[in-house]
Amino acid sequence: AQSVAQPEDQVNVAEGNPLTVKCTYSVSGNPYLFWYVQYPNRGLQFLLKYITGDNLVKGSYGFEAEFNKSQTSFHLKKPSALVSDSALYFCAVRDETGGFKTIFGAGTRLFVKA
Amino acid sequence: GAGVSQSPRYKVAKRGQDVALRCDPISGHVSLFWYQQALGQGPEFLTYFQNEAQLDKSGLPSDRFFAERPEGSVSTLKIQRTQQEDSAVYLCASSLVPAGDMVVGELFFGEGSRLTVL
Numbered sequence: 593a594q595s596v597a598q599p600e601d602q603v604n605v606a607e608g609n610p611l612t613v614k615c616t617y618s619v620s621g622n623p624y625l626f627w628y629v630q631y632p633n634r635g636l637q638f639l640l641k642y643i644t645g646d647n648l649v650k651g652s653y654g655f656e657a658e659f660n661k662s663q664t665s666f667h668l669k670k671p672s673a674l675v676s677d678s679a680l681y682f683c684a685v686r687d688e689t690g691g692f693k694t695i696f697g698a699g700t701r702l703f704v705k706a
Numbered sequence: 707g708a709g710v711s712q713s714p715r716y717k718v719a720k721r722g723q724d725v726a727l728r729c730d731p732i733s734g735h736v737s738l739f740w741y742q743q744a745l746g747q748g749p750e751f752l753t754y755f756q757n758e759a760q761l762d763k764s765g766l767p768s769d770r771f772f773a774e775r776p777e778g779s780v781s782t783l784k785i786q787r788t789q790q791e792d793s794a795v796y797l798c799a800s801s802l803v804p805a806g807d808m809v810v811g812e813l814f815f816g817e818g819s820r821l822t823v824l
Binding site (some may be wrong): 701 | 710737739741746747748749750753754756761762764765797799812813814815816818819
């Protein structure tokens with residue numbers, strides 16, 4: 593069965609500092625990994641995805657994520673945080689044996705302080 | 707419109723009432739998903755349509771939940787005899803790519819329908 597773990601409920605970082613939001617996953621087959629962001633009273637917005645190829649994936653708003661197969665992780669990163677990055681971030685996974693479902697983690701709230 | 711549209715945005719129902727939630731996906735998107743998001747939780751999969759065919763309904767929590775997409779575009783999620791535990795945000799998402807395709811497309815989400823059952 594597929595599963596996603598986001599071990600931190602909240603991440604606090606000062607503006608201008610690098611940020612990392614952690615995600616680990618468990619799948620049966622090859623993983624397809626995603627990050628989404630949710631702003632208050634808004635739907636989820638796609639940030640980036642890993643399907644195959646280069647382990648470092650670049651996405652929207654300067655975010656990137658690194659796929660690590662041996663550690664089954666897909667951490668979201670940004671070199672310099674902005675106050676406007678404050679939001680709820682969800683890691684999600686599908687695999688080729690998991691049918692049609694995309695499974696989401698519980699979410700991590702990122703708070704960037706000015 | 708350019709994005710996924712859901713209505714109503716907010717719905718308050720008395721326990722036992724039936725409710726219907728509508729999703730208008732992005733034009734041309736083959737795949738349509740419904741998710742349930744409880745407060746403080748991540749979205750939980752409910753059901754998946756590829757065009758008009760409901761290919762996976764394994765996430766529907768009970769037989770009170772029913773979804774349809776009769777013409778392969780607009781979808782309706784119906785909840786009969788609502789219970790307090792049905793209170794949640796119901797998210798609809800669409801994708802251009804069929805979910806079974808090896809090139810996996812990202813999901814485009816609507817803003818959700820917040821259901822409160824009293």
